[in-house]
Amino acid sequence: xxxxxxxxxxxxxxxxxxxxxxxxxxxxxxxxxxxxxxxxxxxxxxxxxxxxxxxxxxxxxxxxxxxxxxxxxxxxxxxxxxxxxxxxxxxxxxxxxxxxxxxxxxxxxxxxxxxxxxxxxxxxxxxxxxxxxxxxxxxxxxxxxxxxxxxxxxxxxxxxxxxxxxxxxxxxxxxxxxxxxxxxxxxxxxxxxxxxxxxxxxxxxxxxxxxxxxxxxxxxxxxxxxxxxxxxxxxxxxxxxxxxxxxxxxxxxxxxxxxxxxxxxxxxxxxxxxxxxxxxxxxxxxxxxxxxxxxxxxxxxxxxxxxxxxxxxxxxxxxxxxxxxxxxxxxxxxxxxxxxxxxxxxxxxxxxxxxxxxxxxxxxxxxxxxxxxxxxxxxxxxxxxxxxxxxxxxxxxxxxxxxxxxxxxxxxxxxxxxxxxxxxxxxxxxxxxxxxxxxxxxxxxxxxxxxxxxxxxxxxxxxxxxxxxxxxxxx
Numbered sequence: 001x002x003x004x005x006x007x008x009x010x011x012x013x014x015x016x017x018x019x020x021x022x023x024x025x026x027x028x029x030x031x032x033x034x035x036x037x038x039x040x041x042x043x044x045x046x047x048x049x050x051x052x053x054x055x056x057x058x059x060x061x062x063x064x065x066x067x068x069x070x071x072x073x074x075x076x077x078x079x080x081x082x083x084x085x086x087x088x089x090x091x092x093x094x095x096x097x098x099x100x101x102x103x104x105x106x107x108x109x110x111x112x113x114x115x116x117x118x119x120x121x122x123x124x125x126x127x128x129x130x131x132x133x134x135x136x137x138x139x140x141x142x143x144x145x146x147x148x149x150x151x152x153x154x155x156x157x158x159x160x161x162x163x164x165x166x167x168x169x170x171x172x173x174x175x176x177x178x179x180x181x182x183x184x185x186x187x188x189x190x191x192x193x194x195x196x197x198x199x200x201x202x203x204x205x206x207x208x209x210x211x212x213x214x215x216x217x218x219x220x221x222x223x224x225x226x227x228x229x230x231x232x233x234x235x236x237x238x239x240x241x242x243x244x245x246x247x248x249x250x251x252x253x254x255x256x257x258x259x260x261x262x263x264x265x266x267x268x269x270x271x272x273x274x275x276x277x278x279x280x281x282x283x284x285x286x287x288x289x290x291x292x293x294x295x296x297x298x299x300x301x302x303x304x305x306x307x308x309x310x311x312x313x314x315x316x317x318x319x320x321x322x323x324x325x326x327x328x329x330x331x332x333x334x335x336x337x338x339x340x341x342x343x344x345x346x347x348x349x350x351x352x353x354x355x356x357x358x359x360x361x362x363x364x365x366x367x368x369x370x371x372x373x374x375x376x377x378x379x380x381x382x383x384x385x386x387x388x389x390x391x392x393x394x395x396x397x398x399x400x401x402x403x404x405x406x407x408x409x410x411x412x413x414x415x416x417x418x419x420x421x422x423x424x425x426x427x428x429x430x431x432x433x434x435x436x437x438x439x440x441x442x443x444x445x446x447x448x449x450x451x452x453x454x455x456x457x458x459x460x461x462x463x464x465x466x467x468x469x470x471x472x473x474x475x
Contacts, residue, residue: 018071020335023151033162068333069097075334082119107346113141125339131183146339153289154190169196174222178466179203203468207234221250229261230464233404246274257281260390262397287330295361299368307332311353314376322355327376348376401427409458420458423449
């Protein structure tokens with residue numbers, strides 16, 4: 001127990017003072033947590049409090065954030081060619097930064113990373129492995145990671161997952177995400193290794209093949225599933241075609257991210273696979289390891305230990321007030337990012353800011369937003385009215401035809417939203433039926449059908465279409 005206390009103190013001091021955190025020290029804390037769980041059946045509160053952070057007190061939170069921002073900006077001014085130039089051009093003094101002054105710094109966009117990736121590499125860093133965005137929102141960006149980063153992030157995730165009962169040594173995790181998302185794949189597999197759980201990396205293979213794995217008998221059948229909402233939709237459809245249900249699966253948890261997860265699809269996953277939780281998570285390659293989780297009341301709470309989170313107007317860049325729509329801008333703190341850090345990275349993910357003083361959920365001490373509503377570049381504007389992707393997905397995926405995943409495209413023309421979708425999405429319904437359903441949600445939409453639901457230029461790309469083909473079932 002004394003050694004555990006020493007390790008906790010080392011980790012706490014590193015987090016408070018912003019010094020590099022020993023990945024091996026965190027791994028030993030994972031081992032301590034496993035031993036505690038095996039002996040007492042529940043983790044201690046001390047490490048849990050360390051991970052959750054001191055964010056219920058606004059003054060303590062602001063002090064923590066100010067020190068984190070200044071520390072991170074000072075390092076970038078020394079080692080990052082891109083931010084050294086950006087700070088100089090805009091007269092930014094790292095030692096005078098405060099949360100209120102952050103909006104004076106131009107946000108970093110994905111196109112900046114794509115245009116000059118070498119300028120983001122920190123001087124003296126040792127790139128170890130690269131990871132890429134999927135390309136569903138445009139040309140992929142490549143992010144280089146150091147060995148320190150790819151060892152630290154999974155260790156922190158494993159410790160957090162154990163303490164929150166998100167993973168245990170008895171679990172089997174099936175990973176159905178693109179193998180090009182190297183960092184996410186590596187993190188999932190390493191978390192399983194550190195915890196002692198089993199892992200099965202399948203990628204985005206044909207849904208029937210993944211369903212075979214989920215149906216595997218005995219203690220090798222998956223208890224955890226990590227995937228995209230659109231691929232989960234493919235799995236639900238495959239399971240229903242085969243006539244299997246909750247009694248045929250061992251899943252206790254499904255984690256989804258990267259796309260909009262509709263209420264209809266979430267409900268269908270509960271009914272089909274029988275997990276205790278279908279979790280709508282937030283994460284992005286460019287801002288790892290900062291992530292977000294959804295509470296029992298459906299709010300998205302970001303991990304404020306590892307980064308500074310802003311919600312700003314997607315046109316002006318000014319901070320938005322409670323109730324307003326904005327895009328999420330994230331700054332991962334040093335020492336969590338080392339090799340290719342970003343500062344004020346505009347994720348282009350749209351959320352609605354929630355009032356801090358109105359939260360009553362189990363995570364009320366951490367500021368929250370709505371769940372992700374879509375991308376800023378996909379917003380539809382009709383005068384003062386703004387329609388998000390979630391507004392449309394929630395209606396389309398609730399159709400009686402159960403069109404999971406919802407394949408459609410949307411544009412604005414003739415002062416109305418034009419919705420383009422394959423005819424089979426409507427099933428037995430008519431275009432007028434869908435228009436009526438949309439109108440009930442306050443959406444004035446024209447509906448037209450297109451022939452090709454997968455390759456047509458008008459149809460939005462889905463991550464389920466990042467198919468990694470195999471030879472299974474070809475003979």
